[in-house]
Amino acid sequence: MLKINLLPPYILERKKVRQSAFLAGVAFLAVLAAMVGWWYTLDKKKAELTIQVQDMEQKRDQVVALEQLAKAEEDKIPPIQQKVDFIKAVLDYNEMYPKLYEELARYTYGRILYKSIQPTSDTLTIQAHARTLGDCGRYLLNMYRATHLFSSVTISAVPGYPSDRRAGFDFTVTCKLLKPIVAPTYAGLGAQETQPGVAYTGGVAPSPAPGAAPPPSGAPPSGGLPSAEEIRAAESQPPPGWEGPE
Structure with a gap:
């Protein structure tokens, strides 16, 4: 049996157009939904990154502080x-002259009397x-043997x-x-305050050098040369270790 389509062709074309329009609308809605979802995801990610940036800036400020x-x-x-280095240097300096005097006493002949010792940074005047x-x-x-001093x-x-004294x-x-x-x-x-042999104001007067005669009672600890009376008194007394002429 034969089938004959008597409908005009444009009727079928309208149906295809409606189907194509529907599919295009569905595709557009899908793309729009995807774009909205993607934008929402980006906005959420942006908010998270903003919080992280603020936290890092706060930590940076703390680190800078x-x-x-x-x-x-x-x-x-x-x-x-x-100050610490100066104190250590002062402590070492305060031990230098006592050690020097101890070594000087070791090389001093027992019959020699020291009346005064005037130290400077590089010289001893005795x-x-x-x-x-x-x-x-x-x-x-x-004294010539003390080459290390x-x-x-x-x-x-x-x-x-010959001497007649x-x-x-x-x-x-x-x-x-x-x-x-x-x-x-x-x-x-x-x-x-930094000169050798100079006492600080209100401090303790330096002790006499080894072998030096003690100052007479009542005499001020000036640390200078002895007076004429002291020299005559010292000359009238035998030096330490003196036992008379051999």
Whole structure:
């Protein structure tokens, strides 16, 4: 049996157009929904990233504040370290002259009397007393042996031989230190406080050098040269270890 389509062609084309329009609308809605979902996801991600950025900025500010605090504390270290180094240098300096005097006493002949010792950073000037030229010579030989202390030793004011001074004689010894003793310095201290042999105001007067005669009672601890009366009194007394002429 034969089927004949008597409908005009445009009727079928309208149906296809409606189907195509429906499919296009569905596709558009799907794309629109996808775009809305994608935008919502991006907005949520943006909010999360904004929170993370704010948190990181807050932590950055804390780190910067800690760095500034650490820098301020580090800036306090050099002055404190300078004071510590100065105190250590002062403690070491306070032991240098006593050790030098101890070594000097080891090389001092027993019949020599020290009247005064004037120290500087590189020199010891000794005012001494000897009963005989022989005692002075033995003393000088001992001093020449102290090569670890002095680079040179010179003596002056020694009388010629033979000497008729039965009470002995005074002489001066100048010893050049092998290692100069330099007083430590620190900003803010006066120059007088760093000079060797200068006592601080209100402090304790320095003790006499080994072998030096003690000052007479009532005499001020000036630390200078003895008076004429002290010299005559010292000359009338035998030096330590003196047992009379051999």
